[in-house]
Amino acid sequence: MSAQPITLPRPAANGRSCAKFDCLFGAPELSGPSVPFERNSEIYGEGEPADYVYKVIRGAVRTCKNLSDGRRQINGFYFAGDIFGLEGDGEHAWSAEAVVNCKILMVKRSLVMSASQRDAEVGHGLWAATVQELQRAQNHALLLIKSAQERVATFLLELAHRLPCSSAVDLMMSRQDIADYLGLTIETVSRTLTQLQGTSTIELLGARRIVLRNPSVLDTLNS
Amino acid sequence: MSAQPITLPRPAANGRSCAKFDCLFGAPELSGPSVPFERNSEIYGEGEPADYVYKVIRGAVRTCKNLSDGRRQINGFYFAGDIFGLEGDGEHAWSAEAVVNCKILMVKRSLVMSASQRDAEVGHGLWAATVQELQRAQNHALLLIKSAQERVATFLLELAHRLPCSSAVDLMMSRQDIADYLGLTIETVSRTLTQLQGTSTIELLGARRIVLRNPSVLDTLNS
DNA sequence: CGTCTTCTTGAGCCACTTCAAGGTAAGTGG
């Protein structure tokens, strides 16, 4: 957990991030150390004080909640360039875990808050990041009323959109992660992927690499 | 749609609103007219420019989306004291409709934005309102992975918490509204309510008034 | 009182879950 020169990662593929807020994370006085987290390790737990705001430098993070009866819901996935851990009050409503080995930038929440008080533009950036998170949450809710095929299609398109362009989508997360994000079982996720492959809509290169052979079919399912 | 003296309504029952942001809506230079909307009339449509921010003075509002195949999702309900219509970019992602006859306060979005630039405290209030909306959206997603009983129980508890205290919860919205909010059909909502009445957990006083006879049972379902 | 809307109830069906078994890939020690 040693401090080190901050090298800003490539911005998210879809360019959703705000320049000034990114700048906040790059500004020398505010940047914290870039910390490695091992696959499946907890970054913070539900109910813990939210003392930091986080940015993914490399890897992938999931935010989730374990329900009393053993079910789990994954609220979202975060990839290189994404910010997570922003909370209204000082307590994390979700826990965060590394999906794969990660490098995470940590910035003191108090610094973010005071900077946004001083600098209206930074404040606006903070607000924009929150609004973006709101839209993601609303789209997630919208996803959860759809059929299994539609959920998987939407998920694949979202990934393809957010991850760096490449011939195949690199999943990183397990079937269980996908299932808990989509509100399905792993069996249904697996069956749906097989089914989409059967119609030549996608092609599975091993379990964790997927080529979108016919995105327009996925778009139709998504709409 | 004539301008009239602004009389601030009683604050939301749960006191979630921010004093300074409320103040924004009460400040003379920012307050717009209080406008009546008839039951089921559209306040704004999906995709329309977001020129205003809204506050419910009296009545109830739903924000919703109509999917291409005729399904509808309701994103949320807003009651006296609640703010809605806040958007990141200048376009409404959801449409808003009056559930019953309403009085709605409209404030120019540009005024809100410029005020939050000038005054850090107002800016913080704007952010807090957005964070609250984010939490609501996340809880909504959490709701949608549960069983019908759990969804209905959570919904009833949320209503009881947000609406002014009274012996019975006054529903205002139709079974179809509830169904579209919970991701169920009207039949399932109706059956679930009947079933909860059968176990003496609730009591139906007509279709739109419900007494929570045993909230602890609902709490158990909610957890 | 009749009409229209909304809500409830019933019966059958289907998409997804559950339970169970087998396959695949990556790592580990001999």
Place this chain on the structure above:
DNA sequence: CCACTTACCTTGAAGTGGCTCAAGAAGACG
């Protein structure tokens, strides 16, 4: 390099919770 282990993924068969279709009951309103 290969046997063994372990974690993960796929596939099958049966079960079920909520949906669909259909009819009737209860209110709301002129």
